[in-house]
Amino acid sequence: MKVGGGSTGSTSISWDAGALRRRGRLHAYMRLVRIEHTIFSLPFAYVGALLSGYPFTLADAILIAAAVVGLRMAGMAYNNIADLDVDRLNPRTAKRPLVVGAVSLREAWAIVALGSAIYFASAALLNTYALLLSPLVLAIALTYPHAKRLHPLPHLHLGIVLGSVVFGGAVAASGDEASSLGEVLRSVPWLYVAAVSLWVAGFDTIYSIMDIDFDRSHGLGSIPALLGPKGALAASLAMHAAAVALFIAGVEAYGLGAIATVSTALTALVIMLVQALAWLGRVKESFNLNLAVPIIIGAGIIVDRLHHMIQLL
Numbered sequence: 001m002k003v004g005g006g007s008t009g010s011t012s013i014s015w016d017a018g019a020l021r022r023r024g025r026l027h028a029y030m031r032l033v034r035i036e037h038t039i040f041s042l043p044f045a046y047v048g049a050l051l052s053g054y055p056f057t058l059a060d061a062i063l064i065a066a067a068v069v070g071l072r073m074a075g076m077a078y079n080n081i082a083d084l085d086v087d088r089l090n091p092r093t094a095k096r097p098l099v100v101g102a103v104s105l106r107e108a109w110a111i112v113a114l115g116s117a118i119y120f121a122s123a124a125l126l127n128t129y130a131l132l133l134s135p136l137v138l139a140i141a142l143t144y145p146h147a148k149r150l151h152p153l154p155h156l157h158l159g160i161v162l163g164s165v166v167f168g169g170a171v172a173a174s175g176d177e178a179s180s181l182g183e184v185l186r187s188v189p190w191l192y193v194a195a196v197s198l199w200v201a202g203f204d205t206i207y208s209i210m211d212i213d214f215d216r217s218h219g220l221g222s223i224p225a226l227l228g229p230k231g232a233l234a235a236s237l238a239m240h241a242a243a244v245a246l247f248i249a250g251v252e253a254y255g256l257g258a259i260a261t262v263s264t265a266l267t268a269l270v271i272m273l274v275q276a277l278a279w280l281g282r283v284k285e286s287f288n289l290n291l292a293v294p295i296i297i298g299a300g301i302i303v304d305r306l307h308h309m310i311q312l313l
Helices: 025-033 035-040 042-051 058-082 084-089 105-126 128-147 154-174 181-186 190-217 223-253 258-279 283-289 292-312
Strands: none
Touching: 025 035, 025 058, 025 105, 035 042, 035 058, 035 292, 042 058, 042 154, 042 190, 042 292, 058 084, 058 105, 058 128, 058 154, 105 128, 128 154, 128 181, 154 181, 154 190, 190 223, 190 258, 190 283, 223 258, 258 283, 258 292
16 A cells, blocks of 8 residues: 555655645634634534534524634644644654744744634633533644644544534524523534544544654554554544444434435535545645535535525514
């Protein structure tokens, strides 16, 4: 098997989603937080809100978006701060903004503070339960970069970070009307929390194959470092198969219609292609194709629920 054009286990791959590609301070900030990858998160927040069973307003939708952006800013900036020591040593991550000095540590910490402020302010404006539970979600996001120093399953930790966005969307919608925390928690579409978590963990396992030698030599935990490239691909395949099964189960469990059914089938096809590219060693293409997953399944569920609401009018 080949990984990104190199031999098995090779880390000669230079591609990095967080690398600087051109000059400019704004570009450096954008690469630090990879704000364009918010599309991984935002559709799932709205899925959580729509499947909670509670109505939410346009103002709520805007605040949900602000909370997701703030959470991503804080989480990604802190991730770069926490990983600066290993990013300096890893040739693949040598062009990240903090490593090359395009963004200073003080600026990165300022982005963490700004993102956290936006996140907490949005939660406070949404409802009491959103504010009450917001520290838990932020803590999950901020502890992710430390996971690989403790165990070989940081990919699952990252998956839970994204899965918690579904959770947060449901809390944002239900918190105004729910009479108790238990009612809020029962409103969460847990099948989609689990599905998103496993989908993310599966593609992060693929992405981590590029660092297998580096992780092993520096004592960092990952599934590729533990199981090798083929073992990691098998683990990723198992997680993605489970994610697809949960996405399919969600259609029936939450009474979704034809639009969501079609988008779920298309999502399953895209995930199959992601796996095929990964097994062919085309890690960059496999990773980038994942951007289609939240768009397809998120848009499908959102349109499906909106269509259902219009029919009820």
